Amino acid sequence: MEARRRVDEPRSQFWLMSMRCCLMAGSVDVAFFFIFHYLGSPILAWINVLSVGMYVIAYWALKHRHNRLAVLLIWVEVIVHAALGTLLIGWDSGFYYYLLMFIPALYAGNHSLRSASIAVFALWLFYVGLNTTMRFVEPIQPIAESALLGVYLFNLTCVFIMFSYLSLYYITTVKKAHRILGHMATTDPLTHLFNRRHMIELAERDITDDAGQTVNVAFLLMDIDYFKQFNDRYGHDFGDRVLCEISQILSATLREQDYVGRWGGEEFLAVLPHTDTQQAQLIAERVRAAVAEHDWMQHGLTTPVTMSIGVSHHRRGEVLSDSIVRADAALYAGKDSGRNRVEVATGGA
Numbered sequence: 106m107e108a109r110r111r112v113d114e115p116r117s118q119f120w121l122m123s124m125r126c127c128l129m130a131g132s133v134d135v136a137f138f139f140i141f142h143y144l145g146s147p148i149l150a151w152i153n154v155l156s157v158g159m160y161v162i163a164y165w166a167l168k169h170r171h172n173r174l175a176v177l178l179i180w181v182e183v184i185v186h187a188a189l190g191t192l193l194i195g196w197d198s199g200f201y202y203y204l205l206m207f208i209p210a211l212y213a214g215n216h217s218l219r220s221a222s223i224a225v226f227a228l229w230l231f232y233v234g235l236n237t238t239m240r241f242v243e244p245i246q247p248i249a250e251s252a253l254l255g256v257y258l259f260n261l262t263c264v265f266i267m268f269s270y271l272s273l274y275y276i277t278t279v280k281k282a283h284r285i286l287g288h289m290a291t292t293d294p295l296t297h298l299f300n301r302r303h304m305i306e307l308a309e310r311d312i313t314d315d316a317g318q319t320v321n322v323a324f325l326l327m328d329i330d331y332f333k334q335f336n337d338r339y340g341h342d343f344g345d346r347v348l349c350e351i352s353q354i355l356s357a358t359l360r361e362q363d364y365v366g367r368w369g370g371e372e373f374l375a376v377l378p379h380t381d382t383q384q385a386q387l388i389a390e391r392v393r394a395a396v397a398e399h400d401w402m403q404h405g406l407t408t409p410v411t412m413s414i415g416v417s418h419h420r421r422g423e424v425l426s427d428s429i430v431r432a433d434a435a436l437y438a439g440k441d442s443g444r445n446r447v448e449v450a451t452g453g454a
């Protein structure tokens with residue numbers, strides 16, 4: 106069961122990106138095979154064949170979710186390749202650049218900050234060790250100065266391209282996560298309308314007028330009538346479908362400038378900017394009629410779903426909760442008067 110779930114789970118972006126990196130690195134090594142043959146350095150050329158093999162296996166391992174094996178192969182390949190390339194043709198070959206690419210990957214792929222930091226420290230030690238060694242030993246298989254420059258430029262270019270790709274990946278992932286979190290923080294998961302917290306944020310912004318002028322904002326507090334009966338008779342899932350259907354009707358009936366959110370269980374709040382009480386009452390009436398006249402029979406209902414709506418208009422110096430309390434009082438006056446009604450708040454908060 107556990108294994109089945111692992112296989113069915115969508116692949117994390119990190120591992121998908123690692124697979125693409127394997128393809129890129131393998132292609133670079135294929136290019137190196139020909140470059141080093143051309144430069145008369147067969148040992149390095151054949152090392153690249155080994156590297157391509159390791160990337161093929163790493164790709165296969167990632168595809169089949171053997172992530173640890175893949176990570177091990179990639180580590181060994183990059184470290185051994187960088188060390189051999191440097192020892193054979195010298196520090197100026199630029200093979201050490203590939204080691205630097207591990208730094209962001211280690212932090213992104215490691216769940217523990219501590220183990221990522223330890224691995225980065227080990228990488229730093231290796232890097233410094235290789236650099237220090239090359240100050241004291243001569244390259245084992247040196248190549249011509251111009252060829253060395255060519256290899257250096259090739260390595261530098263590859264690392265630039267790979268870093269650009271990685272940076273693009275990280276930034277896209279962060280932006281996407283930011284978008285998703287923003288959506289989750291502001292939206293009700295069932296109806297996809299704004300949630301209560303976001304409605305409060307938006308409405309408070311709308312009733313705040315820097316110049317101290319009266320702000321022309323109206324509120325509609327809407328509650329489904331006898332909703333408990335729908336749940337009891339047809340089940341909770343059916344009740345959820347009614348909530349979603351009503352949300353769509355509200356979004357479609359309100360004006361472009363208005364916004365609506367789920368205020369509580371079967372309660373919705375609409376904020377109507379630049380709207381006086383008379384206009385708000387007309388809009389509330391339109392919403393009430395749209396819900397009551399909706400084709401509920403297609404959902405198997407014999408009686409229509411209706412809503413009661415309380416309307417209030419923001420008063421100068423009033424805080425948001427005062428306006429909402431007045432709308433709530435009007436709403437319950439509507440319930441008391443028989444439901445499926447629009448009532449306008451009159452009294453003080």
Ligand SMILES: Nc1nc2c(ncn2[C@@H]2O[C@H](COP(=O)(O)OP(=O)(O)OP(=O)(O)O)[C@@H](O)[C@H]2O)c(=O)[nH]1
Nearest residue numbers: 328329330331332333334336341342344345370371
């Ligand atoms: N299906 C479903 N039901 C919900 C949800 N949130 C709240 N409810 C139900 O909404 C019902 C509200 O019932 P009441 O507060 O008694 O009000 P009502 O039956 O609508 O009656 P009136 O408001 O007086 O017309 C309760 O049965 C809650 O369980 C939800 O997300 N999904």
